[in-house]
Amino acid sequence: DAxxxxxxxxxxxxxxxxxxxxCQPILGHNTVFWYRxxxxxxxxxxxxxxxxxxxxxxxxxxxxxSAEMPDATLATLKIQPSEPRDSAVYFCASxxxxxxxxxxxxxDGTRLSIL
Amino acid sequence: xxxxxxxxxxxxxxxxxxxxxNCTYSNSASQSFFWYRQxxxxxxxxxxxxxxxxxxxxxxxxxxxxxxQYISLLIRDSKLSDSxxxxxxxxxxxxxxxxxxxxxxxxVHP
Numbered sequence: 001d002a003x004x005x006x007x008x009x010x011x012x013x014x015x016x017x018x019x020x021x022x023c024q025p026i027l028g029h030n031t032v033f034w035y036r037x038x039x040x041x042x043x044x045x046x047x048x049x050x051x052x053x054x055x056x057x058x059x060x061x062x063x064x065x066s067a068e069m070p071d072a073t074l075a076t077l078k079i080q081p082s083e084p085r086d087s088a089v090y091f092c093a094s095x096x097x098x099x100x101x102x103x104x105x106x107x108d109g110t111r112l113s114i115l
Numbered sequence: 116x117x118x119x120x121x122x123x124x125x126x127x128x129x130x131x132x133x134x135x136x137n138c139t140y141s142n143s144a145s146q147s148f149f150w151y152r153q154x155x156x157x158x159x160x161x162x163x164x165x166x167x168x169x170x171x172x173x174x175x176x177x178x179x180x181x182x183x184q185y186i187s188l189l190i191r192d193s194k195l196s197d198s199x200x201x202x203x204x205x206x207x208x209x210x211x212x213x214x215x216x217x218x219x220x221x222x223v224h225p
Contacts, residue, residue: 031211042217043159043202056212091158097211103149103204104213106158 002026006092006107014115018080021110023092024073032075033104034060034067035091043091049075050097082114118142119205121216128223132193136219138203139185147206148186150177152199153218159202162188193223 005024013019025032033048047057047067057067064083069075079086089111095104121138128134140148148165163170165177165186176189186203200218207214 033213043215045212045214048212089156103161103164105161109158 002105004092004094004105004107006090006110008110009108010111010113012113012115013082015083016081017114018078019082019086019112019114021077021090021092021112023075023077023094023107025075025092025094026105027073029094029096029105031095031097031104032069033093033095034075034077035093036088037091037109038088046077046090082112084114087112087114118214119203119216121201121203121219123217123219125220125222128193128221130193130195130223130225132223133189133191134193134221135187135189136201136203136221137185137187138205138216138219139183140205140214141184142205142207143181143184144208145184145205146208146211148177148179149204149206149213150175150186150188151202151204151215153202154199159215162201190221193221195223195225197221198223 007022031050034046037043046060049069052069066078089109091109093104093106096102119140150162151159152162153159165179169178174191178187200220202218203216204213
């Protein structure tokens with residue numbers, strides 16, 4: 001079965017450090033999403049790309065977060081500088097949207113702890 | 116009003132029970148609907164799509180009521196392994212941006 005691959009699975013670092021999370025979407029999918037999940041907020045959409053173009057990043061704190069998709073097989077989410085409140089699980093998901101009826105599939109997530 | 120609302124629960128039911136969840140949405144132009152299941156500390160996984168005509172997959176039945184703007188999930192003959200959080204997803208027309216509900220927690224006990 002094709003899967004979305006995220007790395008790293010876990011990350012613990014000190015505040016102020018740069019954090020880079022990577023995602024390999026399912027081959028053939030044209031849309032990639034980045035989500036953050038915490039107990040308090042549930043699943044929040046941070047950013048998403050269609051055909052590698054960023055379409056919406058309004059859910060992302062612009063001053064410290066950045067999302068890119070340098071090629072069709074790699075999406076990145078960076079936090080610089082990181083803060084303790086960024087501690088959460090970050091999920092990447094991919095899907096194919098041509099008629100709106102295709103579901104998205106999630107990676108295993110990156111569990112991020114900022115000390 | 117939130118775009119997608121779910122009763123957080125928890126719904127605490129015995130094995131073998133039938134349980135139903137609803138999910139309401141505010142955007143009448145919503146186009147696609149899904150139910151996902153999320154186990155503790157795991158990623159959400161697609162459970163089933165929700166079609167206008169309704170659909171059934173084994174013990175699970177999903178229905179869409181466009182007039183009242185809600186989708187439902189019915190689980191029959193609950194198993195211990197059904198314990199999880201069930202997330203509804205509504206995709207708006209045009210932009211195809213998915214919106215997740217906060218999820219409904221189900222606990223099935225012996």
